[in-house]
Amino acid sequence: MENRKFGERKMYKAVCADCGKECEVPFQPQEGRPVYCRECYQKHRRY
Numbered sequence: 001m002e003n004r005k006f007g008e009r010k011m012y013k014a015v016c017a018d019c020g021k022e023c024e025v026p027f028q029p030q031e032g033r034p035v036y037c038r039e040c041y042q043k044h045r046r047y
């Protein structure tokens with residue numbers, strides 16, 4: 001049986017490609033794909 005909890009997301013440790021800060025992202029970081037922390041993610045995602 002699958003037990004899905006929407007309140008509990010697995011977080012992956014990553015290093016922000018912009019500011020170099022260590023951060024956690026709700027998805028598994030992939031090679032070749034930049035990962036941004038929350039602040040930088042919003043910077044890169046205008047509108």
Ligand SMILES: [Zn+2]
Nearest residue numbers: 016019037040
């Ligand atoms: Zn950042």
